[in-house]
Amino acid sequence: MRVIGIDPGLTRLGIGIVSSEGSRKLTFEHVEVLTSPAGAELPARLHQLGSSLERLFDGEKPDAIAIERVFAQQNLPSVMGVAQISGVVMYLAQARGIPVAMYTPNEVKASVTGYGAADKAQVTNMVTRLLGLAAPPRPADAADALALAIVHAWHLGRGGAPDRQRASAAPTGETAAQRAWREAEQKGGRRRSGPRG
Numbered sequence: 001m002r003v004i005g006i007d008p009g010l011t012r013l014g015i016g017i018v019s020s021e022g023s024r025k026l027t028f029e030h031v032e033v034l035t036s037p038a039g040a041e042l043p044a045r046l047h048q049l050g051s052s053l054e055r056l057f058d059g060e061k062p063d064a065i066a067i068e069r070v071f072a073q074q075n076l077p078s079v080m081g082v083a084q085i086s087g088v089v090m091y092l093a094q095a096r097g098i099p100v101a102m103y104t105p106n107e108v109k110a111s112v113t114g115y116g117a118a119d120k121a122q123v124t125n126m127v128t129r130l131l132g133l134a135a136p137p138r139p140a141d142a143a144d145a146l147a148l149a150i151v152h153a154w155h156l157g158r159g160g161a162p163d164r165q166r167a168s169a170a171p172t173g174e175t176a177a178q179r180a181w182r183e184a185e186q187k188g189g190r191r192r193s194g195p196r197g
Contacts, residue, residue, distance in 0.1 A: 001156055002029070004062040005149030006089055007141045008070075010045050010081035011038055013053075014139075016146030017060060018131065020153040028131040030060075031142045042084070050088045057096055065093050066152035068144070069102040101152050108144070111151040123147050 001021075007014035017029040034052050036045035057065075067090070070083045093100045110116035112126045124143040128136045130150060137143045 001064070001153065002060065002062045003149045003153045003156070004056070004060065004065045005145040005147065005152065006065060006067045007144040007148065008067060008082045008086045008089065009141065010036055010042075010049070010085055012139065012141045013049055013085060014141030014143075014145030015056065016137070016142060016144075016149045017062070018146065018149045018153050020157055024154065024157065026131060026150060026153055028133060028146075031137050031146055033139060033141050046084060046088055049085055050092065053089060053092055057092055057098065062098055064152060064156060065089065065098055065100045066148040067100060067102055068108070068148060069104045071104060101155070103148060103151055108147050108151050111154065112147045120144075 002017065002019045005014075005016040005018070007016075013034040014031075015034065016031045019027045019029055021027075034049055036048045040048075067086055068082075070079060070086060090100050106116040109118040109123055112118075112130070113122050115122070118126075120140045120143070124136045124140065127133075127143050127146045127150065131146065137146055
């Protein structure tokens with residue numbers, strides 16, 4: 001099973017590819033960051049990134065794609081850019097019959113590190129360890145893309161649907177992984193703010 005993780009963005013678009021055998025065994029295959037010039041017109045930027053993604057999808061022939069779900073934040077132009085390139089990704093995937101799954105940043109952090117509020121350094125550290133990389137993937141967009149691919153590969157390895165639409169959070173604002181972390185800590189009789197190191 002080959003999974004492409006995509007951390008969407010107009011200026012930097014992270015791509016991480018892993019293959020999986022069974023529920024947890026992962027193999028690193030590829031990582032890169034696509035870019036487009038900030039000063040270029042929007043249609044040109046979308047075309048540049050879309051053309052690169054098209055070649056990637058046709059060459060790698062992934063079984064599934066995982067992309068970060070757009071979430072609200074104060075920087076509206078940034079959200080719009082992420083939404084626009086995410087639409088290009090989903091269009092290209094659908095045209096090729098490749099199922100797409102979406103994950104919120106907190107879901108990815110919780111799955112990879114065990115803590116939904118982990119910082120980028122913690123995510124990068126865990127991605128490096130899980131894939132047995134000699135050096136951390138840089139920049140953060142690359143590590144985030146690999147983290148997305150890892151999470152979805154694990155989901156598929158447990159028998160999950162390739163195109164399952166993920167709920168962003170429980171009604172309490174706590175994801176299932178965060179709740180599991182909290183419950184495990186309570187059973188162990190100790191409280192921590194999250195994993196260290």
